[in-house]
Amino acid sequence: MSENTIAANGGTKTAAADSRNGGVPDKVVRKMTKRRFGVPAALRTPLAIIGLIVLALWVLVIIFAPLLEPHDPLDQLGTRLSAPSAEYWFGTDTLGRDIFSRVIAASRVSIPSSIVLVIFSSVIGSLIGAMAGYFGGWIDEAFMRVTDLVFAFPSTILAMVISAALGPSIQNAIIAVVLVSWPTYARLVRSLVLGLRNSEFVIVGRLLGRSSFASLFKDILPNILPHIFVLMFVDLGDCLLVLSGLSFLGLGATPPMPEWGQMVSEGVTRMTSWWLAFFPGLAIFTVVIAENFVGDAVRDWFDRSYISGNQEGR
Amino acid sequence: MSDMSAQESELFKNQGKPVGITVRGLTMDLYGRRLLDHVDLDIAPGKINGLAGESGSGKSLTSMTVLGLPPEGAKITGSILYDGKTELLGMKERERNTYRGRRISMVFQDPTSSMHPMLSIERQLTDGMRYHLHLNRKQARKRAIELLKLVQVPDPENALDRFPHQFSGGQLQRIAIATALSCDSRVLIADEPTTALDVTVQAGILHLLKDLNEQLGLTIVLVTHDLGVMSALADTIAVMRSGKIVEVGPRYDIINHPKHPYTIDLINSLPTRIEQRLESEGKTMASAEEDL
Amino acid sequence: MAADMVAAKPARPKPRKASPGVTAWMRAHHPLAWYIFKRFLISLFLVFGVTLITFILTNLVPANPVNSILGEQEANDPEAVARMEAKLGLDKPLYEQYWLYLVRLVHGDLGESFLTKQPVTDDLKRVFPATLELGGFVFIFTILFGVLLGLYAALHHRHFADQLIRVLSLGGVSIPTFWLGAMCYYFLFYELGLFPGSGRLDSRISPPPTVTGMYTVDSIIAGDWATFGNAVWHLCLPALVLATANLSSLMRFVRSAVLESMNQDYVLAAKAKGLPSHKVVFGYILRGAAVPILNRMGLLFAGLITGSVLTESIFAWNGLGQYAFKATMALDLQGIMGVGIIIGVVYIFVNFIVDIITGFVDQRVRIQ
Numbered sequence: 001m002s003e004n005t006i007a008a009n010g011g012t013k014t015a016a017a018d019s020r021n022g023g024v025p026d027k028v029v030r031k032m033t034k035r036r037f038g039v040p041a042a043l044r045t046p047l048a049i050i051g052l053i054v055l056a057l058w059v060l061v062i063i064f065a066p067l068l069e070p071h072d073p074l075d076q077l078g079t080r081l082s083a084p085s086a087e088y089w090f091g092t093d094t095l096g097r098d099i100f101s102r103v104i105a106a107s108r109v110s111i112p113s114s115i116v117l118v119i120f121s122s123v124i125g126s127l128i129g130a131m132a133g134y135f136g137g138w139i140d141e142a143f144m145r146v147t148d149l150v151f152a153f154p155s156t157i158l159a160m161v162i163s164a165a166l167g168p169s170i171q172n173a174i175i176a177v178v179l180v181s182w183p184t185y186a187r188l189v190r191s192l193v194l195g196l197r198n199s200e201f202v203i204v205g206r207l208l209g210r211s212s213f214a215s216l217f218k219d220i221l222p223n224i225l226p227h228i229f230v231l232m233f234v235d236l237g238d239c240l241l242v243l244s245g246l247s248f249l250g251l252g253a254t255p256p257m258p259e260w261g262q263m264v265s266e267g268v269t270r271m272t273s274w275w276l277a278f279f280p281g282l283a284i285f286t287v288v289i290a291e292n293f294v295g296d297a298v299r300d301w302f303d304r305s306y307i308s309g310n311q312e313g314r
Numbered sequence: 315m316s317d318m319s320a321q322e323s324e325l326f327k328n329q330g331k332p333v334g335i336t337v338r339g340l341t342m343d344l345y346g347r348r349l350l351d352h353v354d355l356d357i358a359p360g361k362i363n364g365l366a367g368e369s370g371s372g373k374s375l376t377s378m379t380v381l382g383l384p385p386e387g388a389k390i391t392g393s394i395l396y397d398g399k400t401e402l403l404g405m406k407e408r409e410r411n412t413y414r415g416r417r418i419s420m421v422f423q424d425p426t427s428s429m430h431p432m433l434s435i436e437r438q439l440t441d442g443m444r445y446h447l448h449l450n451r452k453q454a455r456k457r458a459i460e461l462l463k464l465v466q467v468p469d470p471e472n473a474l475d476r477f478p479h480q481f482s483g484g485q486l487q488r489i490a491i492a493t494a495l496s497c498d499s500r501v502l503i504a505d506e507p508t509t510a511l512d513v514t515v516q517a518g519i520l521h522l523l524k525d526l527n528e529q530l531g532l533t534i535v536l537v538t539h540d541l542g543v544m545s546a547l548a549d550t551i552a553v554m555r556s557g558k559i560v561e562v563g564p565r566y567d568i569i570n571h572p573k574h575p576y577t578i579d580l581i582n583s584l585p586t587r588i589e590q591r592l593e594s595e596g597k598t599m600a601s602a603e604e605d606l
Numbered sequence: 607m608a609a610d611m612v613a614a615k616p617a618r619p620k621p622r623k624a625s626p627g628v629t630a631w632m633r634a635h636h637p638l639a640w641y642i643f644k645r646f647l648i649s650l651f652l653v654f655g656v657t658l659i660t661f662i663l664t665n666l667v668p669a670n671p672v673n674s675i676l677g678e679q680e681a682n683d684p685e686a687v688a689r690m691e692a693k694l695g696l697d698k699p700l701y702e703q704y705w706l707y708l709v710r711l712v713h714g715d716l717g718e719s720f721l722t723k724q725p726v727t728d729d730l731k732r733v734f735p736a737t738l739e740l741g742g743f744v745f746i747f748t749i750l751f752g753v754l755l756g757l758y759a760a761l762h763h764r765h766f767a768d769q770l771i772r773v774l775s776l777g778g779v780s781i782p783t784f785w786l787g788a789m790c791y792y793f794l795f796y797e798l799g800l801f802p803g804s805g806r807l808d809s810r811i812s813p814p815p816t817v818t819g820m821y822t823v824d825s826i827i828a829g830d831w832a833t834f835g836n837a838v839w840h841l842c843l844p845a846l847v848l849a850t851a852n853l854s855s856l857m858r859f860v861r862s863a864v865l866e867s868m869n870q871d872y873v874l875a876a877k878a879k880g881l882p883s884h885k886v887v888f889g890y891i892l893r894g895a896a897v898p899i900l901n902r903m904g905l906l907f908a909g910l911i912t913g914s915v916l917t918e919s920i921f922a923w924n925g926l927g928q929y930a931f932k933a934t935m936a937l938d939l940q941g942i943m944g945v946g947i948i949i950g951v952v953y954i955f956v957n958f959i960v961d962i963i964t965g966f967v968d969q970r971v972r973i974q
Contacts, residue, residue, distance in 0.1 A: 047772075047773065047776075145655075148652060148655075149652065149655040149656070149659060151904075155908065155912075156908075156911060156912040156915055157911070157915075157930055157934075157942075157945060157946055157949060158659075158663070158946075160915070160930065160931070160934045161663055161934055161942055161946075162663075164934045164935065164937060165663075165937070237779075237780060241780075241782055241783075242912075244782060244784075245782065245783070245784060245912075245916055248782075248784045248916065249915070249916070249919070249931060249935075250935065251934075261782070261784070264782070264784055264785050264788060265784070267788060268784075268788045268791075268920060271788070271791060271792050271796055272796070274789075274792045274793075277785065277788040277789070277792070278789065281782055281784075281785030281788065281789070282785075284782045284785065285780055285781055285782065285785065288779075288780040288781075288782070289776060289777055289780035291780075292776045292779060292780050293776060296772075296776060381878060383874065383877055383878060411880045411881075411882060412880070413880070414877070414878060414879075414880035415878055415879035415880025415881070416880050419878065419879070419880075420875075420878040422871060422874070422875055422878075424871065427870065427871040427872065428871040428872055428874070428875040429872060429875070430872040430875075430876070430890055430893065430894065431872075431894075431968075431970060432893055432894065432896070432897075432967065432968045432969065432970070433889075433890075433893065434969075441876070441879060441881060441885070441889070442879040442880065442881065445879075445880070445881055445882070445885065446880060477969045477970070479969075479970055490875075493879070497880075
């Protein structure tokens with residue numbers, strides 16, 4: 001009976017500890033989660049496949065960017081504002097720079113910075129959320145009030161003010177967005193930790209002599225990581241949108257460094273030449289939609305295999 | 315149950331003789347998998363019909379199909395006859411609705427999840443009768459109070475205005491039974507009606523079912539994996555496995571002289587049987603657990 | 607806005623003394639009023655917190671407002687700097703500055719914007735209705751269609767309609783708002799001329815007499831249908847751009863909330879009662895999804911604010927978003943603080959309303 005209850009709480013990693021720590025048999029705290037191997041059906045949908053292909057293409061573009069650029073992205077080529085042509089596939093901008101080359105060069109700025117952003121805010125948010133959820137009491141109370149406040153304050157305005165105060169640069173934009181986006185992770189992790197804190201396998205771990213630190217990081221965290229990864233993945237596209245939005249407002253990457261959001265904003269000042277804004281924006285759109293196609297499928301698969309369990313039997 | 319016969323005449327004056335259901339060759343395929351395989355089942359009128367089997371054996375699937383809620387996309391063949399004359403399979407949804415909840419109703423396993431947490435007891439109890447019996451709010455409330463008395467929920471007036479989270483599991487299951495009876499259903503399918511409840515309240519629910527069966531002539535289909543519950547209550551028992559009926563018979567025969575090896579296994583897995591067997595082998599429960 | 611909230615305080619017996627007896631009595635006999643009262647206190651706390659955040663933020667900004675106001679020549683004159691600092695109260699300790707700031711705030715004084723050289727309160731009165739008009743319209747539109755389409759998709763789970771709505775909404779949340787705005791501007795205004803590209807009214811039309819500050823509402827009040835039509839026409843493009851991402855994300859959310867509710871046992875039980883499908887859908891399924899959907903409204907509001915900053919800057923919609931952006935770029939501290947407070951207060955107000963509705967819809971939250 002006790003085995004079943006433990007299994008219901010998901011896989012545990014306490015197996016290594018128990019034989020050392022006393023007479024509780026291995027099987028009591030055995031890792032019970034059934035994991036399915038191979039590519040799950042949920043990830044084999046047409047949308048997910050399209051998304052994966054597009055993302056893979058963008059990874060290739062990032063890796064081989066210098067080889068793919070027909071011109072130097074910073075080189076002012078004389079012909080200003082020329083429409084897309086065989087020579088300049090995406091046209092040239094107000095300074096006569098090749099937009100195709102700039103869109104490719106910008107992928108090395110925009111995509112990695114959104115990944116960095118997600119990593120920072122997830123790590124910071126998860127740590128704070130885990131502490132709050134695990135220790136409870138005044139730590140939790142203080143934490144909840146702070147997240148309430150950050151949520152109550154319009155995050156865009158906050159991010160705008162922070163990056164304006166720090167001075168426009170892509171690093172400062174990342175810092176600003178991290179400062180307003182960590183509570184999302186903190187809330188998720190806090191609620192997950194709260195759910196697991198009093199589950200049998202954690203209590204058994206504590207009874208076997210684990211410190212609270214070890215209990216949090218060795219028993220609880222491994223069970224939460226998949227949730228965090230899914231959120232990170234789903235969040236990635238949003239972060240690219242927010243970052244490029246800041247750049248669009250002039251609070252992110254600064255010229256001459258090519259960045260998609262900032263290129264669109266250059267285009268908006270000259271609406272007669274549609275290609276200025278169209279192609280960099282299209283680049284953002286393809287990355288984000290591909291990411292969302294895959295993220296949607298990942299979440300579907302995750303929900304099905306981790307959360308709802310098996311639906312058979314009815 | 316002392317004042318019940320008085321209530322009963324008021325509540326159930328317009329019902330006739332007990333009704334049975336005949337299931338013949340019921341076969342269901344879902345996504346190429348055969349879930350039910352030529353199930354023949356006689357749900358005898360006015361009796362408690364046990365349907366046993368492990369989870370995934372198709373017993374719940376059978377009862378949901380009889381109720382008229384098969385899984386979406388299932389291909390079903392066979393026949394389900396209500397009262398020996400009305401074919402329920404292939405009936406139009408509109409007409410089917412006049413059977414589901416009206417003539418055949420269901421009580422689910424976990425009352426805390428089968429009751430809507432945000433709707434009052436009154437709303438959930440009277441929804442069915444207001445639709446099927448065309449009662450107005452006042453009439454429905456009056457009838458609801460009588461029903462709650464029938465299933466022995468204390469302080470029915472007050473209970474109607476409350477919400478599911480304010481009741482214990484046992485009380486909720488009584489309310490769920492009252493809901494199932496609200497439209498003069500002649501057949502009640504109880505799917506694991508006590509499994510989610512505390513052991514102390516299980517007996518009360520089983521008693522209630524037995525009383526309803528005896529005093530109202532209600533036909534009950536008792537679906538459970540718990541042969542202990544089954545042997546206490548059911549008149550006949552059908553045992554299912556992998557979508558097939560493997561054995562049918564009166565309770566006494568099935569429990570004491572099971573013929574099919576699977577039934578024998580099931581019976582032997584009853585806790586009392588395990589103890590008996592271990593004793594004959596000269597072991598105790600504790601030593602057996604160590605072997606595991 | 608703050609004054610409105612005090613006025614909107616729910617009718618409740620006056621708590622003479624907050625003795626445990628009174629709270630317990632309130633909790634037992636008027637759980638709803640008690641719940642609303644508690645939410646109101648929390649909202650007040652949050653409003654206070656927002657003022658604190660704006661204050662701290664603007665003090666962290668490494669910009670020197672005195673130098674900016676005085677200009678280069680006078681900034682070199684220590685006496686002038688000291689006079690200005692004294693005038694702005696910058697020579698006092700921080701907590702006292704904060705106290706003074708609160709006192710002025712209660713009197714509706716948000717200071718003077720050094721960008722517009724006007725009292726921030728006046729600026730906000732001018733720009734807030736513009737954003738309220740755009741955002742409010744999109745808010746209502748989004749909720750209506752977001753819930754309907756999300757519900758429709760969930761009820762047709764895995765069918766064509768669901769797949770189509772899924773692809774469209776994934777696309778909608780993936781389009782950068784500013785890019786969509788730029789493209790709409792270019793194609794629908796510049797190339798095709800279907801809609802006006804900037805401003806809230808044609809320049810030849812004078813705004814209707816100000817009542818609410820929202821041109822559509824004011825023109826109806828004035829009975830000026832030509833102006834009303836023009837205002838709505840101007841509203842189209844910004845509203846379309848602002849709605850796209852928010853509608854898509856709400857639709858997705860409603861779809862999954864309804865799907866989750868559909869899989870609950872109580873839906874099966876409702877079907878088992880033989881209720882017709884419309885009763886099951888609206889009485890049980892939607893009811894079960896109502897609380898998460900309601901809670902999502904706060905997020906929708908935040909999304910609208912984000913979107914309005916980007917949208918307004920493209921369509922020269924002279925509203926809060928554009929004002930916030932200009933104030934930020936100029937590091938106009940008073941302006942930023944004013945915007946922060948008004949958005950924070952409206953957000954808290956929206957959430958307060960949502961909490962109250964939740965309290966009516968779901969009994970359980972009152973008990974907590």
